[in-house]
Amino acid sequence: MTADVVIIGGGCMGASVAYHLAERGITNVVLLEKEAQLGIASTGRNAGGVRHQFSTEANVLLSIESIKMFEQFEDIVGAPIDFHQDGYLFLLAQPKHIEAFEEAVALQRRLGVHVDWLDAQGAARCAPGLNVDGVQAATFCARDGISDPNGVTMGFAAAAKRAGVEIRRNAEVRRILVDGPVSGVETSEGVINTRCIVNATGAWAAQIGAMAGVELPISPLRRHIFIAAPRAHAIWPSTRVLVIDFETSFYFHREGANLLFGMGDPTEQPGFDITVNWKVFEAIAPVAARRLPALDDASIVKSWAGLYEMTPDAMPIIGPTGPDGMFTIAGFSGHGFQHSPAAGRILADVIAGRDPKFDLSPFRLDRFSRGAIESEVGVV
Numbered sequence: 560m561t562a563d564v565v566i567i568g569g570g571c572m573g574a575s576v577a578y579h580l581a582e583r584g585i586t587n588v589v590l591l592e593k594e595a596q597l598g599i600a601s602t603g604r605n606a607g608g609v610r611h612q613f614s615t616e617a618n619v620l621l622s623i624e625s626i627k628m629f630e631q632f633e634d635i636v637g638a639p640i641d642f643h644q645d646g647y648l649f650l651l652a653q654p655k656h657i658e659a660f661e662e663a664v665a666l667q668r669r670l671g672v673h674v675d676w677l678d679a680q681g682a683a684r685c686a687p688g689l690n691v692d693g694v695q696a697a698t699f700c701a702r703d704g705i706s707d708p709n710g711v712t713m714g715f716a717a718a719a720k721r722a723g724v725e726i727r728r729n730a731e732v733r734r735i736l737v738d739g740p741v742s743g744v745e746t747s748e749g750v751i752n753t754r755c756i757v758n759a760t761g762a763w764a765a766q767i768g769a770m771a772g773v774e775l776p777i778s779p780l781r782r783h784i785f786i787a788a789p790r791a792h793a794i795w796p797s798t799r800v801l802v803i804d805f806e807t808s809f810y811f812h813r814e815g816a817n818l819l820f821g822m823g824d825p826t827e828q829p830g831f832d833i834t835v836n837w838k839v840f841e842a843i844a845p846v847a848a849r850r851l852p853a854l855d856d857a858s859i860v861k862s863w864a865g866l867y868e869m870t871p872d873a874m875p876i877i878g879p880t881g882p883d884g885m886f887t888i889a890g891f892s893g894h895g896f897q898h899s900p901a902a903g904r905i906l907a908d909v910i911a912g913r914d915p916k917f918d919l920s921p922f923r924l925d926r927f928s929r930g931a932i933e934s935e936v937g938v939v
C-alpha cells in the first residue's frame with residue numbers, strides 16, 4: 560500500500576492534521592492509531608481548557624486562531640464541541656508572578672486579546688465560593704473557556720474520513736523506513752510506503768523520533784484530575800469559569816453537576832505510568848479546600864491520570880525533523896488540546912508547500928541546539 564502522507568497518532572493533533580490536509584485536497588492519507596479508539600491518550604484525559612492567556616507570542620497567536628475556529632467549529636467542521644466561554648481566572652499571590660503576568664498581559668493586549676486585571680474582590684465576584692485570602696491580583700479573559708476534546712478530535716477525524724482519509728485503529732507503528740528520505744512505516748498490520756510521515760504521537764513522540772534517527776526532547780509526565788461532588792448547600796460557581804491558583808497550580812472548573820480539579824506535583828518524575836497516585840490527592844486536598852471551601856470533604860466521584868508531553872521550554876515542536884519527509888507535531892507541554900486547530904492547520908500548510916503565514920522559529924527542533932529558546936511561563 561502507498562499513501563501520500565502517513566500520520567502516526569490519533570489524538571487531537573493527528574486528527575487536526577488529517578482534517579487540514581484533506582481541506583487542502585491531500586486525501587491519499589492514512590492515519591494510524593495503536594489503540595482501539597481515537598483520542599483516548601492525553602486528548603481523552605485532559606481538562607478541556609482553552610485560553611488566550613499565554614506568555615509567548617507564538618502561543619497567544621496559536622490561541623487566537625484556534626479559539627476563532629472553536630467558536631465556529633460546528634459550522635466549519637460539522638460536529639458539536641460543547642464550547643463554553645465563561646472565562647479563565649488566574650489568581651496571583653506573589654510579586655514575581657504579578658510581574659510575569661504584567662508582561663504577558665501587555666503582549667496579549669498588543670495582539671488584540673481583551674484581558675482584564677482584577678483585584679481580590681473582583682476575582683471573588685467571578686467565582687462565587689472562592690476564598691481569595693492572599694490574592695494580590697488576578698487576570699480574567701472572558702473569551703477563554705472549556706470545550707470537549709473528544710468532540711473536537713472525532714469532529715476532525717470524521718470530516719477527514721468523509722473527504723477520503725483512511726483511519727486505521729489497532730495499528731501500531733513499529734519502524735520508520737528510510738532510504739535517504741523516509742520511505743515508509745512498518746506497522747502491526749504491514750508496511751505502508753510513503754514519502755511523508757507526521758509524528759503526532761504526543762508523549763510517545765520521542766520513541767517515533769528515535770525510529771527515524773532523531774532525538775526529540777519530549778518526555779511524558781503524569782498529571783492527575785479529580786472529579787468531586789461538593790457537599791449540599793456548598794457555594795461554588797454556577798458558570799464554567801476555569802480558575803487557576805498560579806502559585807500552587809491548583810485549578811478547577813464546573814463539570815456538569817460536579818467540579819473538576821487538579822494540580823501539578825513538583826516531585827513527579829518522567830514516565831509512562833498513568834495509575835492514580837493517591838498521595839498526589841493528599842497533597843492537593845488541603846490546597847483545594849482552602850481556595851474553594853466547597854471542596855472540603857467533597858466526595859471524589861472519579862479520578863484519572865494522563866500524560867503531559869513536556870519539552871524543555873514548554874513549547875511544541877512543529878515542522879520537519881530528521882530525514883526528508885519526516886515531520887513532527889508534538890511536545891505541547893500540557894496545553895495542546897486548545898492549540899490543535901491552528902497547529903494542525905500550520906503543519907498541513909507546510910506539508911502542502913503553502914506559506915503557513917506563521918513564524919515557525921519558536922517551534923523548530925534546532926532551537927534547542929542553537930540555545931534560542933523562550934520558555935512559556937503559563938504552564939500549569
Ligand SMILES: Cc1cc2nc3c(=O)[nH]c(=O)nc-3n(C[C@H](O)[C@H](O)[C@H](O)COP(=O)(O)OP(=O)(O)OC[C@H]3O[C@@H](n4cnc5c(N)ncnc54)[C@H](O)[C@@H]3O)c2cc1C
Binds near residue numbers: 591762866
Ligand atoms: C491531566 C491533563 C490535563 C490537561 N489539560 C489540558 C487543558 O486543559 N487544555 C489543553 O489544551 N491541554 C490540556 N492537556 C494537554 C493535552 O491533553 C495534550 O497536549 C494533547 O492532548 C496532545 O494531543 P496529541 O494528539 O499530541 O497526543 P495524544 O492525545 O496523546 O495522542 C497521541 C496518540 O498517538 C498514539 N500513538 C503513540 N505511539 C504510537 C505508535 N507507535 N503507533 C500508532 N499510534 C501511536 C497514542 O496511542 C495516542 O492516541 C492536558 C493533559 C493532561 C494529561
